[in-house]
Amino acid sequence: MEDVLEVSQRPFDPTRPVICMDEQPIHLHDEVREPIPAHPGRPEKYDSEYKRNGVVNGFMFTEPLGQWRRVTVTETRTKKDWAYQVQHLPEVDYPDAEKVLLVCDNLNTHVPGAFYETFPPTIAxxxxxxxxxHPTPKHGSWLNIAEIELSALTRQCLKRRISTIEALRAETSAWNRKRNQAQKGVDWQFTTEDARVRLKRLYPVILEN
Structure with missing residues (x-):
């Protein structure tokens, strides 16, 4: 926990950007009856029944101090999917960075070995x-600022029925561009000192003789 908090408090450094990463399943839903469009004085009407079109995965990468994020929708959530998404960071998003610091939870797909399962050893x-x-601790995913961006994405873009992965990619891409252009960032205030006071129960008790 303190490792992630220390990284979140570092000043902006373009040579060592701090990137927060998270992912979530996204359900595709289609209408079974054509909605009735809104008219002056009358809201849109749609049937409560819907058709399930499967589940896809949304990857979120965000640099809070750089006021930047990238959303990618994939059909599956595998080690290879994750490795390809992370590969994009040093090679495309931050080609001039000395090192990219990545905060992510420790899912069984978020492991260095995923690179060796996806790329030749030299590339991996x-x-x-x-x-x-910098993995978040167990039950500590709330320390990951990417969760804030996923929450914003859900509220602002996903709280409606989207039937296909193509439509979802178009909608999330538009949301991504708009939020980046608006220069939305996160001012993280919870510090290590705060944790030692408010989360004191999580620390071991050392008894002095």
């Missing part, structure tokens, strides 16, 4: 040499 080693992982 080169990617890992430019990444520094």
């Amino acid at each position: 080693h080169a990617l890992l040499s430019r990444l520094e992982f």
Whole structure:
């Protein structure tokens, strides 16, 4: 916990950007009856019944101090999906950075070995040499600022029926561009000192003789 909090409190450094990453399943829903469009004085009407079109995965990467985020929708949530998404950071998003610091929860797909299962050893080693992982502790995913961005995405973009992965990609891409252009960032206030006071129960008790 204190490791993640320390990283979140570091000043902006373009050579060592701090990126927070999280992911969530997104359900695709289709209408079974055509909605009735809104008219002056009358809201849109739609049937409560809907058709399930499966589940896809949404990856969220965000640099809070850089006021930037990237959302990608994939059909599956595997180690290879994660490795390809993380590969994008040093090679495309931050090609000039010395090292990318990545805060993410420790799902069984979020492991360095995923790179060796996805890329040749030379490429996997080169990617890992430019990444520094800072996993959140068990039951501590709230420390990951990417969860704030996923919450905003859910409220502002996903609280309606989207039937296909193509439509979902178009909608999330538009949300992504608009939020980046608006320069939305996160001012993280919870510090290590706060944790030692408010979460004192989580620390071991050391009895002095």
